[in-house]
Structure formats: structure tokens, C-alpha cells
Amino acid sequence: MYATIITIGEEILIGQIVDTNSAWMGYELNKVGVKVRQIISIPDIDEQIKSTVNQSVNDSDIVLITGGLGPTNDDITKQALCQLFGSELVVHGPTLEHIRQIFAKRGLPLTELNSKQAEIPSICEVLHNPLGTAPGMWFDINSKIVVSMPGVPFEMKGIMQQHVLPRLDAFADGVSIVHKTIQTFGLPESFLAERLNDWEANMPRNINVAYLPNPISIRIRLSSSGNSKELIELEIQKQIDALLKLIPNNIFGYENDTMASVVGDLLVNNSLMLAVAESCTGGTIAHLITHQSGSSRYFLGGVVAYSNDVKVSALGVDSHLIETYGAVSQQVVESMAQGVMLKLGSDYGIATSGIAGPTGGTPGKPVGTVWVAVSSKQGVVSERFSFGSDRERNILRSSVSALNMLRLLILSEKKIQ
Amino acid sequence: MYATIITIGEEILIGQIVDTNSAWMGYELNKVGVKVRQIISIPDIDEQIKSTVNQSVNDSDIVLITGGLGPTNDDITKQALCQLFGSELVVHGPTLEHIRQIFAKRGLPLTELNSKQAEIPSICEVLHNPLGTAPGMWFDINSKIVVSMPGVPFEMKGIMQQHVLPRLDAFADGVSIVHKTIQTFGLPESFLAERLNDWEANMPRNINVAYLPNPISIRIRLSSSGNSKELIELEIQKQIDALLKLIPNNIFGYENDTMASVVGDLLVNNSLMLAVAESCTGGTIAHLITHQSGSSRYFLGGVVAYSNDVKVSALGVDSHLIETYGAVSQQVVESMAQGVMLKLGSDYGIATSGIAGPTGGTPGKPVGTVWVAVSSKQGVVSERFSFGSDRERNILRSSVSALNMLRLLILSEKKIQ
Known part of the structure; x- marks a missing residue:
């Protein structure tokens, strides 16, 4: 079974919002055996809605539409579908009652605009939307399925989960x-x-x-x-x-593992604590680690040693090392990793020092040169990387490379034991 | 001038990634007077690519395509466009040289797969992609414009900004x-x-x-x-x-200012240095600051004090304060801000301590409770926030709120002087 997803709304086309509905729907449809053929985003323009839905009904078994069901005048999906399918709008009693109740709960009078949301194409089946005023609509058109839903993500998801996905799952029996x-x-x-x-x-x-x-x-x-x-x-x-x-x-x-989640699992499962000393990554490694819920079980903290003075005062790096080899060097980064491990009392230490760019490069150490060190009770390993000239990527690559080095070190030390 | 955006990649249709390219492109096209008619996402299927591009060339003045230009076998956009436009793939010398240089810089040999990325349809104009191996391609087809670009967002953005948007801007003369x-x-x-x-x-x-x-x-x-x-x-x-x-x-x-870029400008323009002490934000403030190029001019570094021991040892917080008031308290967060300012020798200090969640809340301090302090030579200000239960949002809101407090403090101290 093949589906087309149509998202309707000018705000998508002018880049005011990112269409996240389609990705969610694609993922969920896949799980019930429905393949998405294409995703089309169009504005609230009558002719374009009709021609796109018409074409999609020809191309696919299922057409799922979101958006254009709001109470304001720019929302015209219902009217367009009525015209396309030769139907007319009629008041749906239970929906009108539901809208009335929503407004009563908020202590607000029911406006004419909102009561119009209970007007539904006569040929469709109404899919109740407990989370909002616009219900979903299920059409059977020449043995194809067309479903229209509101564009508000949590309302759409509610209707999909309660009505649409279970029915499609039943159709796609077997596959x-x-x-x-x-x-x-x-x-x-x-x-x-x-x-x-x-x-x-x-x-x-x-x-x-x-x-x-x-x-x-x-x-x-x-x-x-x-x-x-x-x-x-x-x-x-x-x-x-x-x-x-x-x-x-x-x-x-x-699946959805990240390097930080994998490293976090390794640390917590082996009762190990980590500390980080970041120069060029400027807090990004700590940021990635603490993004994980429960990271306090394996992460003590760290030092963002952006200036050389902080490398010396907070991490105990010998200032002669910096003078002799430069801050971006194997000697300094290894000393940083061991320094933070000692100072904070962790089992492992990570350190980075490099030139994130876009300026600050030299012939010997061009932009993108990054030293990473990982230390353990058994010693310290380090590696020099040459990333490109893009600052954002350098920081992210350095951070993930550092976490990967830690991952490999923990795995190899576990093997030896 | 009307445009159609086509994004190619199975990963979009199965919901593995959200298509953010289209929103960015829609926004930028609007600025140069081009209206996006529709956005279509399709998989890497030859027939579908050809029919969708063909239809879009009929519907629109401009067709912008992203995706399907990688070196692996599942990427077939170039081949499909060649067949559709009656062209053939030929080696483009400068692109081959560019790819060679990218690999040389990384110290890697050039593979056959990657050198194939220099094969370009003979009828197109090559748009140089300094950030990757797949160049952009500009086709003039029956006085319509078709542009094919890689799907990697920053590569696409680079090509759009350098080549595509300036040209389209020149077309849309007058309005x-x-x-x-x-x-x-x-x-x-x-x-x-x-x-x-x-x-x-x-x-x-x-x-x-x-x-x-x-x-x-x-x-x-x-x-x-x-x-x-x-x-x-x-x-x-x-x-x-x-x-x-x-x-x-x-x-x-x-426009595209961020709180971190605005605070960075304020600091550098007033020759001020900053240090941060982060507990619940776990490095995110430092990460946001050092994301800015040139941040070493105003950022010394900081301490990620995730555990209480680190708050005491690295920031000089009195352990009695933690015992008496708890780590998430006005007393502790103010002491952290002043501690990091003193230890690192900065003009301003920022500190955060809170319960990011989803666990760790108590009746008196539910998840989302965050204390933020900002210290200067003149004293320290602090504020208690109550964010919601979402960890990611709590961390980000705490970080941006802290930067905003610093912004307001610097502005008020400047006014007094």
C-alpha cells in the first residue's frame, strides 16, 4: 500500500515553520506496512489543493492531508475537498457539542467562526479529535482512502494514533x-x-x-x-x-543511539566516572554528555580551558609545556586530560586542544588541526586530527572523535582485564 | 517567479530525518522575490525523479533539487537528470582537482567512488562546492532554471548563498x-x-x-x-x-542574532572577559558562547560543576552552603558565579544550578527549578526560574536566560557609568 502525504499551509512554503508532521507520519505509516511515495507541501490555494489531491488519489492508495482546517478565512481545505468530491458541508451534531464543551471549559463564549468548524463534508466519516476543535475526516473515494486532519502536530498525532493507524494496520494485513x-x-x-x-x-x-x-x-x-x-x-x-x-x-x-549515549551506557554499566578538559571544543563535549538524562551517574564535570591561563591554573598544565610546544600539541593535551582526571578524581579524562577556525591557523598547524587525548588509570592516548575549515563542524567532529576514543579505550581496557 | 523545491531521499519518506532544507530555502527564496509554489519529497527512484522534475519544470520557473548526489550506488539524481535532459556524464577537471585536494588534506587516497563525483552532466554549469565533494549543477532547460545540489544542509546552503540566490536576485528586477x-x-x-x-x-x-x-x-x-x-x-x-x-x-x-552573539558583541566592544560555572546546563552556555568565532577575545573558560565535590574543589563553594541550602539554591549559585570569576580572573561570572529533569525533583524544588546568578565587580544578581519538565528545553532556556541576565546587567552597569 502506497501513501501520499500532503501538508497544506503558506507558512511551510515561506519557511516560517519546518514541516515535522510528515516525518512523524512517514515513520508511523512504515510501521504498519504503508510506504510513503511522496510528500507534497502546498499553500492554501483552492485550485492547487484540488489538483494535488486529485493527482495523489490517482498515484496512491492512501492520501493523508494535514492543515487548512482552522477557523479563519485562510483555511479552505474542507471547501476544496467538498468541491473535488462533489459533496457539501453539513453540521455534525456531536462535533458542535464537543466544540461547545471546549469553549465552556475555558469560560469563553462560542464564536460563529468556531461553530463553523462543526460543518463537515456530508460524504465523509468524522474522526473525533478530543484535543481540538477541528475533527479528522475519512473519505472513501473510488476505493482509495483520503484522510484530512488538522495541522497542529499533537492534534494530528492524536487522530492518527486513535483512528488512522489502527485501520491502516488492519488493511495491510500480513505485510x-x-x-x-x-x-x-x-x-x-x-x-x-x-x-x-x-x-x-x-x-x-x-x-x-x-x-x-x-x-x-x-x-x-x-x-x-x-x-x-x-x-x-x-x-x-x-x-x-x-x-x-x-x-x-x-x-x-x-537506531537512534548517539556517541554520547553509547559512551554514557559504557561508563554507567562499568561504574566509571568521567571528567573533561575542553579547549577548542569549548564545552560541547560536556554539553553532549549532559544532554543525556541521568548523566550525573557517570559525569563529574570538567573545565572549559579556553585561555592558556586556565589550562595552567585549573588543570595544572606546566606553563613550560605551553611555551615549548604550543597549546595545540600532544604534550599539552595529554597533560590536560591527566590534569582534569586528577583534579576531579575521575576514572577517565578527555581533553581537546585545537584550532577551530576560521582564523588562528599557522602553516604548521592549519585551521582544523585538533589534538585529542584520553587518559585512564593505565595511561594516556592521544591523536592528531585534521578537520576542515568549518568552525561548527570542527567543534562537533572533535567532540565526537574524543568520545569515540574514550569508547575504544574503555572497550580495550575491559578486554584486557 | 515561482519555484518548486524537490528533496530526494528515502530517509525523508520513512521519517528518519526531518527535511529542514526546504524551510531554509523557502525563507531565502522569499527574500529575493521568488515564491515557492510547492515542496515535494521523493525517494531515490529513477522514474519518480524524472517525472517529478519534468512536471515541476512545466509548473514553475525555477526547480531546486537537493539530495541524491553522494558517491554510493543509491544516489542516482545525476543519472536521472542526464536521461531526462538528454545529456551525458563527463569528467569536470576542476571538480576532480578539488576532490583530490580534499582527500590530500585529510591524508587519504582518492577512491574511485569519490572521483566519480567529478562526473557532471555535460549540459550543466558547475557550481563550486568548497565544503564538499559533490558540486551544484545549474541547468537552463527551455528558459526554465533547474538547480541540483547536495542534500547535506551546510553544503546546500553554501551553494545557495554563493551562487543561486545572487543570480535569482538579479532576475527578480524591479520588485x-x-x-x-x-x-x-x-x-x-x-x-x-x-x-x-x-x-x-x-x-x-x-x-x-x-x-x-x-x-x-x-x-x-x-x-x-x-x-x-x-x-x-x-x-x-x-x-x-x-x-x-x-x-x-x-x-x-x-535578523539572525543569537543571545550568545549579542552578548559576545557587548563583551568584546567593552573589553570585558567572561567565565562560567555550570551545573544543570552542563557546558551548554560555554558551548553556545564558543560556537561564536572569535570568542576567545571575551571568554576565558569555565567549570562544569556537575557534582557537588567539583563545586567545592574547583569553584571554592563553601560545603556548608550546599549542606544547608542544597545545591539548587540562591546561596550556592551566587557563590559559584563569584567563585568562577575570582578563580579565572574575569570581569563577569555566570552560574547555573537546577533540576533539568526528567527525574530529581522534590515538592519544594520540582523538575524545572533553576537558579541563575550573574556576578560582576559591583556585586551579584540571581533569579529563580520555573521551567517545565522537558530536559532539553530546560537546559536551553536556563542557558539563554543566564546570557540574557548578563546582557541586562552589562547594559545597566554601562548606563550607570
């Missing part, structure tokens, strides 16, 4: 779609693809592979569909097992 | 659209709207007002269009001047 996402770090996309060339070539025909890069990591997504969910999951797991043998160190997690 | 955005903080939307009721009622007919709330601030956008850009800008400025009289303390900036 399951399974997606598994593997999170990788440390190999650029082309290297990853080359390394996985044979693995991909031997992939069973029914499993689809996609590489989804973002500025810091690459997700590999395996997708398949069929009648037995268990069987598909088993087949996909077999491919993940093969992948784990090919790039064991590069796979850091699955 | 100017002017948008001015005023950044406000500290008043909820309904309060702001009520306060500005008369101002809005007296607005000239040709100026449009929009309120754009996000989780932490509310932007007010004034828009107008006409033949004289100067005249429109003058009219809009008159309205901004009136607004400044109504809510002087709530307006912190304009």
Missing part, C-alpha cells in the same frame, strides 16, 4: 516492513562503501541498503518487507553480524 | 521584498501579542506582521514589498522604533 539502522563512525562514506563492496554485492535481493551520512557519522540502513516479520528480522540480523566482522571498531551503535 | 526580524526574549507569545495590540492595529496596511515563536524566543517579522526598497525599509524602521519604546528590555537583537 511487515523492517528497517534496521547501524551507526558507524571513523570511515568516510567512500571508504566505507569500498570496504563493504563485497558485503553489499552478496546482499539478498530483498534487502535494501542505504548509506545516510551526516556531518559526523554514517548510518547504514537495511530495509526489507515480507509476510513474516521474524524471518525478515533474522535475515537482516545475519547481515549485521557479517558487518560487525568487517568493521568492528567503526560500529558504535544502532 | 523588492523586505523582511525585518526582531528578536525578543522573556515575554510569552500571548503576553507579547497583548502588549503589542495597539501597535499592530495601527500598522500600515502594506506591512505584514508575523509572530514566529520557538522554544526559547519569539521573533517578530515585518514584511513588505514594493518598487522602492529604501522607502519600504524606512517605513519598517519606523515601526521597529515604536516597538523599541514598547518593549525595550525584551528586544535583544535582529
Whole structure:
């Protein structure tokens, strides 16, 4: 079963809001075996609504529409659907009563504009919206399904969860779609693809592979569909097992894992405490860690040592090291990692020092040069990175690389024990 | 001039990512007088790419495409466009050289997959992409414009800003659209709207007002269009001047200003240095500050004092204060702000301590309770906030509120001098 999602509203097209409804709907539809063919955003223009819905009914089995059901004059979705489907607006008693109650609860009089929201195309089935004044509408059009819902995200989600998804689930009987996402770090996309060339070539025909890069990591997504969910999951797991043998160190997690959540789990499961000393990353590592709820179980805190004086006074870095090797050096970053570990009394220390840019580079240390160190009770490891010239990316890449080094160090020390 | 935006990628349709490119593009296109007719998201399927692009070229003057230009096999946008426009892929020398340099800089060999990214449809004009390996492509098709760009947001934005928007701006001669955005903080939307009721009622007919709330601030956008850009800008400025009289303390900036950039400018223009002591914000304030290029001119660094021990050892907070009043208290947060100012030798100190959630609340101090202090040579001010139960929003709101308190303190101390 194929669906088209149509989101209606001028505010989407002028970039005033980001359409997040579609992504949520796509994700939920997938889970009940419905594939989204396309997502179309259009303004509240009568002709465009009618032609887009008409075309979508031809292309797809299901058309899900959000937006344009508000009480003000610019909202015209109901009228457009009436004209397109040859229906007319009639007052729906239970909806009018529901609207009346909402206004009574707020101690407000019922306005004419709002009571008009109880006028519904006569040929549709009303889907009750407990969270707002505009109900959902379910149309059966030439054995295709058309559903119109309000654009307010939580109202749309309520109607989808209570009415639309359960019904579609019942239609799509038998067929399951399974997606598994593997999170990788440390190999650029082309290297990853080359390394996985044979693995991909031997992939069973029914499993689809996609590489989804973002500025810091690459997700590999395996997708398949069929009648037995268990069987598909088993087949996909077999491919993940093969992948784990090919790039064991590069796979850091699955689905919505982040590097910070994976490192957090490693620390808490091994009763380990972390402290950080950040220069070029300027608090971003701490920010990523403390974004995780419960991070106080494994994170003591840290020092943002942006100036050299702070490296010396708060972390105990020998000022001669800075004079001799410069702040962006293996010597200084290792001393920072060990310093923060000692000062704060943690099991592990992370430190960064580099040139985030866009200025401050030298021929020997161009913008994007970053030293990262990770220290443990067993010693300290460090690495020099060369990122590009984009400040934001440098900070993020340095931060995630540092967390990844910590991840690998904890794993290797666990192995040795 | 009407545009259609097409975003390509299975990940959008299955809800793995939210398409934020379109909103950004819609906003920027508007500024150069181009109206977006529709936004369409489709998967990497050859037939669908060709039919959607073909239809869009018929519907619109400009078709902007993002996505599907990666080095892996699932990316097929270039091939589809070649077939649709009757062109063929040829190696583009400067792009190949650019890719070679990117890999050389990272100390990596050039792979065959990546060198294929230099193969470009022969009939297009190449738009250099300094931030990545896939260039943009500009096609003139039957006096319509088709532009294909990578889907990675910052690469797309770079190509749009450097090449596409300036050219489109030159086409839209005569009519100017002017948008001015005023950044406000500290008043909820309904309060702001009520306060500005008369101002809005007296607005000239040709100026449009929009309120754009996000989780932490509310932007007010004034828009107008006409033949004289100067005249429109003058009219809009008159309205901004009136607004400044109504809510002087709530307006912190304009256009793309952030609270951190505004505070950074204030500090650097007055030769002041800042240090931060963060508990519940866990490094986010430092992260927001150091996100600004050049922040080392006014930011010394700080301490992420996540555990109470660190508050005592690194910031010099009296442990009796913590025992008596608790870590989330006026006494402790003021001591933290003054402690970090003294220890790091800055002109101003910021401190936060609170319960970010979702757990850790008590009846007296529920989740969302946050104390913020700002200290200067003249003394210390503090405030207790009650944010909601959402961890991410609490951290961000606390951080921006702290920066706003610093902004107001510097402004008031400047006034007194």
C-alpha cells in the first residue's frame, strides 16, 4: 500500500515553520506496512489543493492531508475537498457539542467562526479529535482512502494514533516492513562503501541498503518487507553480524543511539566516572554528555580551558609545556586530560586542544588541526586530527572523535582485564 | 517567479530525518522575490525523479533539487537528470582537482567512488562546492532554471548563498521584498501579542506582521514589498522604533542574532572577559558562547560543576552552603558565579544550578527549578526560574536566560557609568 502525504499551509512554503508532521507520519505509516511515495507541501490555494489531491488519489492508495482546517478565512481545505468530491458541508451534531464543551471549559463564549468548524463534508466519516476543535475526516473515494486532519502536530498525532493507524494496520494485513539502522563512525562514506563492496554485492535481493551520512557519522540502513516479520528480522540480523566482522571498531551503535549515549551506557554499566578538559571544543563535549538524562551517574564535570591561563591554573598544565610546544600539541593535551582526571578524581579524562577556525591557523598547524587525548588509570592516548575549515563542524567532529576514543579505550581496557 | 523545491531521499519518506532544507530555502527564496509554489519529497527512484522534475519544470520557473548526489550506488539524481535532459556524464577537471585536494588534506587516497563525483552532466554549469565533494549543477532547460545540489544542509546552503540566490536576485528586477526580524526574549507569545495590540492595529496596511515563536524566543517579522526598497525599509524602521519604546528590555537583537552573539558583541566592544560555572546546563552556555568565532577575545573558560565535590574543589563553594541550602539554591549559585570569576580572573561570572529533569525533583524544588546568578565587580544578581519538565528545553532556556541576565546587567552597569 502506497501513501501520499500532503501538508497544506503558506507558512511551510515561506519557511516560517519546518514541516515535522510528515516525518512523524512517514515513520508511523512504515510501521504498519504503508510506504510513503511522496510528500507534497502546498499553500492554501483552492485550485492547487484540488489538483494535488486529485493527482495523489490517482498515484496512491492512501492520501493523508494535514492543515487548512482552522477557523479563519485562510483555511479552505474542507471547501476544496467538498468541491473535488462533489459533496457539501453539513453540521455534525456531536462535533458542535464537543466544540461547545471546549469553549465552556475555558469560560469563553462560542464564536460563529468556531461553530463553523462543526460543518463537515456530508460524504465523509468524522474522526473525533478530543484535543481540538477541528475533527479528522475519512473519505472513501473510488476505493482509495483520503484522510484530512488538522495541522497542529499533537492534534494530528492524536487522530492518527486513535483512528488512522489502527485501520491502516488492519488493511495491510500480513505485510511487515523492517528497517534496521547501524551507526558507524571513523570511515568516510567512500571508504566505507569500498570496504563493504563485497558485503553489499552478496546482499539478498530483498534487502535494501542505504548509506545516510551526516556531518559526523554514517548510518547504514537495511530495509526489507515480507509476510513474516521474524524471518525478515533474522535475515537482516545475519547481515549485521557479517558487518560487525568487517568493521568492528567503526560500529558504535544502532537506531537512534548517539556517541554520547553509547559512551554514557559504557561508563554507567562499568561504574566509571568521567571528567573533561575542553579547549577548542569549548564545552560541547560536556554539553553532549549532559544532554543525556541521568548523566550525573557517570559525569563529574570538567573545565572549559579556553585561555592558556586556565589550562595552567585549573588543570595544572606546566606553563613550560605551553611555551615549548604550543597549546595545540600532544604534550599539552595529554597533560590536560591527566590534569582534569586528577583534579576531579575521575576514572577517565578527555581533553581537546585545537584550532577551530576560521582564523588562528599557522602553516604548521592549519585551521582544523585538533589534538585529542584520553587518559585512564593505565595511561594516556592521544591523536592528531585534521578537520576542515568549518568552525561548527570542527567543534562537533572533535567532540565526537574524543568520545569515540574514550569508547575504544574503555572497550580495550575491559578486554584486557 | 515561482519555484518548486524537490528533496530526494528515502530517509525523508520513512521519517528518519526531518527535511529542514526546504524551510531554509523557502525563507531565502522569499527574500529575493521568488515564491515557492510547492515542496515535494521523493525517494531515490529513477522514474519518480524524472517525472517529478519534468512536471515541476512545466509548473514553475525555477526547480531546486537537493539530495541524491553522494558517491554510493543509491544516489542516482545525476543519472536521472542526464536521461531526462538528454545529456551525458563527463569528467569536470576542476571538480576532480578539488576532490583530490580534499582527500590530500585529510591524508587519504582518492577512491574511485569519490572521483566519480567529478562526473557532471555535460549540459550543466558547475557550481563550486568548497565544503564538499559533490558540486551544484545549474541547468537552463527551455528558459526554465533547474538547480541540483547536495542534500547535506551546510553544503546546500553554501551553494545557495554563493551562487543561486545572487543570480535569482538579479532576475527578480524591479520588485523588492523586505523582511525585518526582531528578536525578543522573556515575554510569552500571548503576553507579547497583548502588549503589542495597539501597535499592530495601527500598522500600515502594506506591512505584514508575523509572530514566529520557538522554544526559547519569539521573533517578530515585518514584511513588505514594493518598487522602492529604501522607502519600504524606512517605513519598517519606523515601526521597529515604536516597538523599541514598547518593549525595550525584551528586544535583544535582529535578523539572525543569537543571545550568545549579542552578548559576545557587548563583551568584546567593552573589553570585558567572561567565565562560567555550570551545573544543570552542563557546558551548554560555554558551548553556545564558543560556537561564536572569535570568542576567545571575551571568554576565558569555565567549570562544569556537575557534582557537588567539583563545586567545592574547583569553584571554592563553601560545603556548608550546599549542606544547608542544597545545591539548587540562591546561596550556592551566587557563590559559584563569584567563585568562577575570582578563580579565572574575569570581569563577569555566570552560574547555573537546577533540576533539568526528567527525574530529581522534590515538592519544594520540582523538575524545572533553576537558579541563575550573574556576578560582576559591583556585586551579584540571581533569579529563580520555573521551567517545565522537558530536559532539553530546560537546559536551553536556563542557558539563554543566564546570557540574557548578563546582557541586562552589562547594559545597566554601562548606563550607570
